[in-house]
Amino acid sequence: MQPTARTTIHRKPQRGSYDREVIHRILDDGLVAHCAFAIEGQPYVIPMVYARLDDQLVLHGAIASRMLAQGAGGVAFCATITIVDGLVLARSWFHHSMNYRSVVVLGTAREISERGEKLRALEALVEHALPGRAHESRAPSEKELAATRVIALSIDEASAKCREGGPLPDDDGELPWWSGVVPLALRASAPVADADVRGPLPASLARWMR
Amino acid sequence: MQPTARTTIHRKPQRGSYDREVIHRILDDGLVAHCAFAIEGQPYVIPMVYARLDDQLVLHGAIASRMLAQGAGGVAFCATITIVDGLVLARSWFHHSMNYRSVVVLGTAREISERGEKLRALEALVEHALPGRAHESRAPSEKELAATRVIALSIDEASAKCREGGPLPDDDGELPWWSGVVPLALRASAPVADADVRGPLPASLARWMR
Numbered sequence A, B: 001m002q003p004t005a006r007t008t009i010h011r012k013p014q015r016g017s018y019d020r021e022v023i024h025r026i027l028d029d030g031l032v033a034h035c036a037f038a039i040e041g042q043p044y045v046i047p048m049v050y051a052r053l054d055d056q057l058v059l060h061g062a063i064a065s066r067m068l069a070q071g072a073g074g075v076a077f078c079a080t081i082t083i084v085d086g087l088v089l090a091r092s093w094f095h096h097s098m099n100y101r102s103v104v105v106l107g108t109a110r111e112i113s114e115r116g117e118k119l120r121a122l123e124a125l126v127e128h129a130l131p132g133r134a135h136e137s138r139a140p141s142e143k144e145l146a147a148t149r150v151i152a153l154s155i156d157e158a159s160a161k162c163r164e165g166g167p168l169p170d171d172d173g174e175l176p177w178w179s180g181v182v183p184l185a186l187r188a189s190a191p192v193a194d195a196d197v198r199g200p201l202p203a204s205l206a207r208w209m210r
Helices: A020-029 A066-072 A115-127 A142-147 A203-209 B020-029 B066-072 B115-129 B142-147 B203-209
Strands: A032-039 A042-053 A056-062 A076-089 A097-111 A148-154 A157-163 A180-188 B032-039 B042-053 B056-062 B076-089 B097-111 B148-154 B157-163 B180-188
Touching: A020 A042, A020 A076, A020 A097, A020 A157, A032 A056, A032 A066, A032 B032, A032 B042, A032 B076, A042 A066, A042 A076, A042 A115, A042 B032, A042 B042, A042 B076, A042 B097, A056 A066, A056 A115, A066 A097, A066 A148, A076 B032, A076 B042, A076 B203, A097 B042, A115 A142, A115 A148, A142 A148, A180 A203, A180 B203, A203 B076, A203 B180, B020 B042, B020 B076, B020 B097, B020 B157, B032 B056, B032 B066, B042 B066, B042 B076, B042 B115, B056 B066, B056 B115, B066 B097, B066 B148, B115 B142, B115 B148, B142 B148, B180 B203
Parallel strands: none
Antiparallel strands: A032 A042, A032 A076, A042 A056, A056 A148, A076 A097, A076 A180, A097 A148, A097 A157, A180 B180, B032 B042, B032 B076, B042 B056, B056 B148, B076 B097, B076 B180, B097 B148, B097 B157
């Protein structure tokens, strides 16, 4: 997509991308969106579960959520998704860094009210971290649907920024310190079943059980 | 600390805390702060490495960073730190959730210019993810110090919000689906040393090598 004045990356532009596929892939790999709106100049950043539904980022929660009410009301919105990939250890404090992939999406959100679209968005939200889970659990009742607000933010004004690899070259080669990268990733440990559960782990956990 | 009108948690207040120890512990366990400022009502959320130095959150980066220039200029600022602890699988879409610990800090930042305070902040930034690392690497040169901006945000107006445990009780006990929690945590895989490194892994990696 075209960078705008608001999404153009000035610091280390070589780490930036406006490629829709790159952006979508990061969004599909992330788990939490840090979403912000501002009231009288004061920004509020709230972590939210999210999903990508085609070219939209969808968020959901209780009708009473201020974040979602603000989003539905069309205020200027920002959603940032970050995946930490590693710690970068250099021989100097200065060159220590972190490997990461991040996406910033700007725009105004809209509420999804139409029943079919709302159900597709809620399905995407269940499936985002757990592909297949929507068919291993009960779809919402009318009461649950009415208690849930869903908003969508178009992924039209967005940028990605990533860092990978080891520390930058430096003049500290003679120093005795270890340098390199420690890869990091979010990993699952043994699932804890509810007391009344019988049967095997669901297929939707495959992504996390590798 | 005292909640303010801006930090009072309205949604699921039982998950909130204003306890300084709880807030500090989450800040000490997190890795990335999602920091925001607003320009003409549009918030921008940027992921930043951070550290806690006593009652302050410190951030650093290049002098040219817009985020740090805004922070140093005293604009209204928000920093949110989130740690994902698990996926919560329920028998209904509605009760799916995520376990997490998060902290929101509001306020205005100030630049740290005094040399001694700046070095202590930079040391804390190196040590945050890697305790002991400041003594396994070279402190900044004058040129590096001059190229780095450090800002501090007082942790005075802040709140924590956490979720833990399994899915909420529901009326879906007769459904055949697995329900429970999949614990998640950021974990390291085998470190990748730079080509010219000799010697063992540094002690500062102990936290990640367990």
